[in-house]
Amino acid sequence: MSSSSNINRRKAIKAMALGSSAMALPNLVSSRESFSDSNLLKGNVNHSVCQWCYGDIPLEVLAREAKKLGLVGIDLIGPDSWDILKKYDLDSTMCNGAELNLVDGFNDVKFHNKLIPRYMEHIDLVSKAGYKNLICFSGNRRGMDDELGLKNSVKGLKAILSHAEKKGVVLTMELLNSKVDHSDYMCDNSNWGVALCKELDSDNFKLLYDIYHMQIMEGDVIRTIQENHKYYGHYHTAGVPGRNEIDETQELYYPAIMEAILKTGFKGIVAQEFIPQNRANNGFDSLADSIRRCDV
Numbered sequence: 001m002s003s004s005s006n007i008n009r010r011k012a013i014k015a016m017a018l019g020s021s022a023m024a025l026p027n028l029v030s031s032r033e034s035f036s037d038s039n040l041l042k043g044n045v046n047h048s049v050c051q052w053c054y055g056d057i058p059l060e061v062l063a064r065e066a067k068k069l070g071l072v073g074i075d076l077i078g079p080d081s082w083d084i085l086k087k088y089d090l091d092s093t094m095c096n097g098a099e100l101n102l103v104d105g106f107n108d109v110k111f112h113n114k115l116i117p118r119y120m121e122h123i124d125l126v127s128k129a130g131y132k133n134l135i136c137f138s139g140n141r142r143g144m145d146d147e148l149g150l151k152n153s154v155k156g157l158k159a160i161l162s163h164a165e166k167k168g169v170v171l172t173m174e175l176l177n178s179k180v181d182h183s184d185y186m187c188d189n190s191n192w193g194v195a196l197c198k199e200l201d202s203d204n205f206k207l208l209y210d211i212y213h214m215q216i217m218e219g220d221v222i223r224t225i226q227e228n229h230k231y232y233g234h235y236h237t238a239g240v241p242g243r244n245e246i247d248e249t250q251e252l253y254y255p256a257i258m259e260a261i262l263k264t265g266f267k268g269i270v271a272q273e274f275i276p277q278n279r280a281n282n283g284f285d286s287l288a289d290s291i292r293r294c295d296v
Helices: 007-017 033-038 059-069 079-087 109-129 146-167 190-200 211-217 221-231 254-263 280-294
Strands: 046-050 073-077 091-095 133-136 170-174 205-210 232-237 269-272
Touching: 046 059, 046 091, 046 280, 059 073, 059 079, 059 280, 073 079, 073 269, 079 091, 079 109, 091 109, 091 269, 109 133, 109 146, 146 170, 146 190, 146 205, 170 232, 190 205, 190 221, 205 211, 205 221, 211 221, 211 232, 221 232, 221 254, 254 280, 269 280
Parallel strands: 046 073, 046 269, 073 091, 091 133, 133 170, 170 205, 205 232, 232 269
Antiparallel strands: none
16 A cells, blocks of 8 residues: 555554564564475465565665565555566565555545546556556545445446456455554444445456454354455455454464465465564565465
8 A cells, every 4th residue: 555545554553663562573484485385385475465564664675675584576566666576576466556545445535536537557567567456445434334335436446347347357356444443444344345246247347355353353264264264355464453463472373374265275475564673684584474374
């Protein structure tokens, strides 16, 4: 997501840069190079990472490390940085840059006149670059009821959806929690998001099921994935509580979640979106460990 649109994530990056650190995990992979040298990845999961979590590190450095770890790409990268990804044969696994921000979205018709041309342009850019996924957001409620927000979102998204279908681009709305991180956000639960998918009825509109956010909002992660998987086109990870490493210190057990995702037949992307508290090797040891835990 763009740095101008995500206050919570900017604060997190700033706090991270100020030096919060934790003890190194005892079961980390001994070296990041071991993934590439020993070909340890099983090949069942397409791994990615969200760039904003490493916002204090140059993208080129992150891209080089991502390639070493066997990742297929990096999430939330816009057109201005795609050349760096291509240099390392990485995909922009979830493109951004068309959104206004997180709070002004498709649920309010007053933003449609700005959103629609921006998304039409970005759909072309994503398609031309050979990428597939383009993120979008519902926006905040601001006192609006969910039914009207759904109706407005359908109207705005239908104005661009046929173009996305023509260009082979999947518009992907992220599910965010409104309890801790994104107060008042409308698409904060699976039921609302799935209802939107059903109204649009297109393979080119999906939900980004953020496991961290939905654990906070609704829990019951595995059963929810099993019941609604055809509407989920992309997954994000992070530890709950705190958006920290996905290790034994938090309440989610990612190997089981990943097994459940794979059993649905999912072939898309799973992107790590935790903020590394262990800053050894710029947090890349934590990233290596998270990939290992999710590589089922």
